[in-house]
Amino acid sequence: DIQMTQSPSSMSASLGDRVTITCRASQDIGNYLSWFQQKPGKSPRRMIYGATNLAAGVPSRFSGSRSGSDYSLTISSLESEDMAIYYCLQSIQYPFTFGSGTKLEIK
Amino acid sequence: EVQLVESGGGLVQPGRSLKLSCAASGFTFSNYYMAWVRQAPKKGLEWVATISTSGSRTYYPDSVKGRFTISRDNAKSSLYLQMNSLKSEDTATYYCASTIAAITPFAYWGQGTLVTVSS
Numbered sequence: 001d002i003q004m005t006q007s008p009s010s011m012s013a014s015l016g017d018r019v020t021i022t023c024r025a026s027q028d029i030g031n032y033l034s035w036f037q038q039k040p041g042k043s044p045r046r047m048i049y050g051a052t053n054l055a056a057g058v059p060s061r062f063s064g065s066r067s068g069s070d071y072s073l074t075i076s077s078l079e080s081e082d083m084a085i086y087y088c089l090q091s092i093q094y095p096f097t098f099g100s101g102t103k104l105e106i107k
Numbered sequence: 108e109v110q111l112v113e114s115g116g117g118l119v120q121p122g123r124s125l126k127l128s129c130a131a132s133g134f135t136f137s138n139y140y141m142a143w144v145r146q147a148p149k150k151g152l153e154w155v156a157t158i159s160t161s162g163s164r165t166y167y168p169d170s171v172k173g174r175f176t177i178s179r180d181n182a183k184s185s186l187y188l189q190m191n192s193l194k195s196e197d198t199a200t201y202y203c204a205s206t207i208a209a210i211t212p213f214a215y216w217g218q219g220t221l222v223t224v225s226s
Contacts, residue, residue: 032210036152043202043216044144044152050210087152091212095168096154
């Protein structure tokens with residue numbers, strides 16, 4: 001199975017900060033990497049697919065990038081509504097596997 | 108507007124069975140792979156099952172293989188998850204989600220239905 005190692009597990013940042021969350025894949029997954037946002041008591045929402053593609057309706061301050069087997073989700077200027085848990089997902093091979101999540105809090 | 112509405116959750120004893128349903132609307136259901144994803148209380152997301160557009164192919168992780176069965180009825184735009192031999196570790200909120208292609212998975216999610224396995 002492909003392991004997705006996500007870091008950090010939690011972080012705190014100030015409004016307006018640039019924030020980056022990373023996932024590392026244990027095997028080659030190409031661009032089959034998605035990012036999801038989950039707010040308390042809500043269903044997950046897809047933010048990024050294909051490693052770099054912004055999902056419909058997602059603010060442009062969110063972006064995805066890839067460097068080798070490392071994948072990053074970046075928020076260019078943090079807003080209060082971005083407080084949530086973020087998960088990565090690989091979908092190149094079954095079983096699909098999620099990262100363990102990053103809890104993003106606002107200072 | 109795309110809608111996925113899960114139902115069928117509840118309290119069930121260990122070893123018993125439960126069947127979840129997901130009613131889809133607002134998109135051409137038969138064109139999409141469909142999946143179930145679960146989340147144990149205060150835990151992360153876990154993929155549980157995927158079914159192809161026609162229902163001819165199904166996929167499961169080892170944690171549920173042989174106990175869970177995913178199925179669909181394209182005429183009714185409905186997805187199902189039959190869960191047998193339930194264990195306490197199956198306690199979770201179960202979400203249905205749609206996928207048009209593997210590189211763009213889980214574009215839409217339902218609100219989830221809670222399954223509690225306890226005596």
